[in-house]
Amino acid sequence: MAAGTLYTYPENWRAFKAQIAAQYSGARLKVASSPPAFTFGQTNRSPAFLSNFPLGKVPAYQGDDGFCLFESNAIAHYLSNDALRGSTPQARAQVLQWVSFADSEIIPPASAWVFPTLGIMQFNKQATEQAKEEVKRVLAVLNQHLNTCTFLVGERVSLADITVVCSLLWLYKQVLEPAFRQPYPNVNRWFVTCINQPQFKAVLGEVKLCEKMAQFDAKKFAENQPKKETPLKKEKAGKEAGKQQPQQQQEKKEKEKKKEEKKPAPPAEEMDECEAALASEPKTKDPFAHLPKSSFVLDEFKRKYSNEDTLTVAIPHFWENFDREGYSIWYSEYRFPEELTMTFMSCNLITGMFQRLDKLRKNAFASVILFGMNNSSSISGIWVFRGQDLAFTLSEDWQIDYESYSWRKLDVDSDECKTMVKEYFAWEGEFKHVGKPFSQGKIFKKACATEDAHAKVLNFFGSSELLPENKKVVYQRRASRSACAPGGATSPV
Numbered sequence: 001m002a003a004g005t006l007y008t009y010p011e012n013w014r015a016f017k018a019q020i021a022a023q024y025s026g027a028r029l030k031v032a033s034s035p036p037a038f039t040f041g042q043t044n045r046s047p048a049f050l051s052n053f054p055l056g057k058v059p060a061y062q063g064d065d066g067f068c069l070f071e072s073n074a075i076a077h078y079l080s081n082d083a084l085r086g087s088t089p090q091a092r093a094q095v096l097q098w099v100s101f102a103d104s105e106i107i108p109p110a111s112a113w114v115f116p117t118l119g120i121m122q123f124n125k126q127a128t129e130q131a132k133e134e135v136k137r138v139l140a141v142l143n144q145h146l147n148t149c150t151f152l153v154g155e156r157v158s159l160a161d162i163t164v165v166c167s168l169l170w171l172y173k174q175v176l177e178p179a180f181r182q183p184y185p186n187v188n189r190w191f192v193t194c195i196n197q198p199q200f201k202a203v204l205g206e207v208k209l210c211e212k213m214a215q216f217d218a219k220k221f222a223e224n225q226p227k228k229e230t231p232l233k234k235e236k237a238g239k240e241a242g243k244q245q246p247q248q249q250q251e252k253k254e255k256e257k258k259k260e261e262k263k264p265a266p267p268a269e270e271m272d273e274c275e276a277a278l279a280s281e282p283k284t285k286d287p288f289a290h291l292p293k294s295s296f297v298l299d300e301f302k303r304k305y306s307n308e309d310t311l312t313v314a315i316p317h318f319w320e321n322f323d324r325e326g327y328s329i330w331y332s333e334y335r336f337p338e339e340l341t342m343t344f345m346s347c348n349l350i351t352g353m354f355q356r357l358d359k360l361r362k363n364a365f366a367s368v369i370l371f372g373m374n375n376s377s378s379i380s381g382i383w384v385f386r387g388q389d390l391a392f393t394l395s396e397d398w399q400i401d402y403e404s405y406s407w408r409k410l411d412v413d414s415d416e417c418k419t420m421v422k423e424y425f426a427w428e429g430e431f432k433h434v435g436k437p438f439s440q441g442k443i444f445k446k447a448c449a450t451e452d453a454h455a456k457v458l459n460f461f462g463s464s465e466l467l468p469e470n471k472k473v474v475y476q477r478r479a480s481r482s483a484c485a486p487g488g489a490t491s492p493v
């Protein structure tokens with residue numbers, strides 16, 4: 001019988017799947033969801049955690065025997081018994097069918113609808129209306145199936161029921177008010193039956209079904225905003241927050257809401273799961289607080305870099321605005337190129353470092369490039385840091401990787417610096433000092449998983465030259481969007 005620890009944040013519906021499965025199977029499962037055992041945003045970014053769970057995502061399972069597993073469905077499967085997994089080949093396939101159905105058909109519209117009501121995503125009327133229609137469609141499919149069955153597969157609760165119930169949980173709690181759910185009596189009956197099973201109850205507690213469809217929580221959304229990085233977002237957050245005060249009178253509030261509903265939100269303003277997760281991180285002291293204010297707005301440059309042509313707009317903007325007192329430019333090179341084998345592993349090395357330096361992103365920008373091919377490659381990059389010193393010593397969190405690199409401060413007036421900035425930022429040029437062809441580039445800029453997406457697109461296109469410059473930001477913003485439980489945000493849910 002499996003025995004181990006499940007790392008998660010509290011009230012994570014993904015973790016619930018594993019926890020309920022363990023209730024049925026008798027697997028001994030400890031849940032590490034609060035300090036000191038686990039702090040979301042910290043523990044899952046630590047090198048020890050990342051060495052077992054390279055994505056740094058939760059839930060994550062470690063057996064007492066050392067066996068490690070990520071992906072909630074895999075963990076729930078592992079912690080199940082044969083009865084839950086399905087006792088015949090057909091039943092097992094049906095369980096897999098419903099697990100996949102939950103992930104691909106339920107979670108996307110459920111997130112699009114529910115997240116804004118929890119204030120962790122901007123409201124977009126069109127997207128919400130579309131999500132409602134999609135939810136109706138999946139409920140209809142379930143209702144039809146459950147017309148003749150008590151449970152989704154066979155005569156007993158299976159992993160299919162556990163998974164689908166957990167995926168519907170936030171819909172039932174938040175938005176499926178009685179009138180909306182009334183056309184799906186079989187689904188309602190089945191859902192209530194499941195959540196009242198002692199094994200479900202032990203994990204979910206008393207589930208209160210929605211009485212009134214929750215609407216966009218602009219206040220919570222505004223509260224979540226100020227922690228975000230760009231002035232653009234701050235500005236917006238300010239507006240949102242500002243709106244809240246005069247909105248004491250209900251009438252005005254309604255008007256504002258209507259206004260909000262009319263203008264579709266620009267997608268880049270949404271809070272994705274990473275940002276929601278970051279929003280939950282405890283505040284730490286700003287290690288750059290002692291520096292005088294700089295005239296160089298790094299975020300502005302980053303926006304130019306993301307959205308406009310690198311050579312003709314972003315780099316000229318960089319040099320026109322660069323503040324040599326407030327910032328410094330460094331060349332870094334991986335010290336152990338002979339240890340680099342497969343290029344995808346080298347890329348993970350770079351993105352791993354970026355992840356561990358997450359909190360430095362506000363005060364740094366970097367373009368790090370992998371040159372060469374499998375078993376003959378090198379990594380080097382150009383880093384722009386706030387201040388004149390290497391930033392890594394300013395925080396304990398940042399000291400994991402930097403010693404694996406050599407660091408050389410560049411003379412910002414030198415031709416060498418100008419050429420390197422140009423070549424590394426644009427990912428093209430002779431790279432004379434390298435002697436190997438460009439393979440892949442990674443940009444240290446925005447929070448979470450973005451570089452991976454960029455790299456994936458690059459791999460797909462096969463060459464950086466084919467990458468449409470003005471599309472960079474789109475890949476980055478959409479990279480890791482998937483449904484994250486609201487518990488990962490500041491929301492107490």
Ligand SMILES: N[C@@H](CCC(=O)N[C@@H](CS)C(=O)NCC(=O)O)C(=O)O
Nearest residue numbers: 014057058059071072277484485488
């Ligand atoms: N497909 C994964 C998704 C896991 C996931 O996205 N986890 C989020 C929280 S809901 C996370 O840990 N994010 C942290 C991060 O991206 O740094 C699963 O089902 O386990």
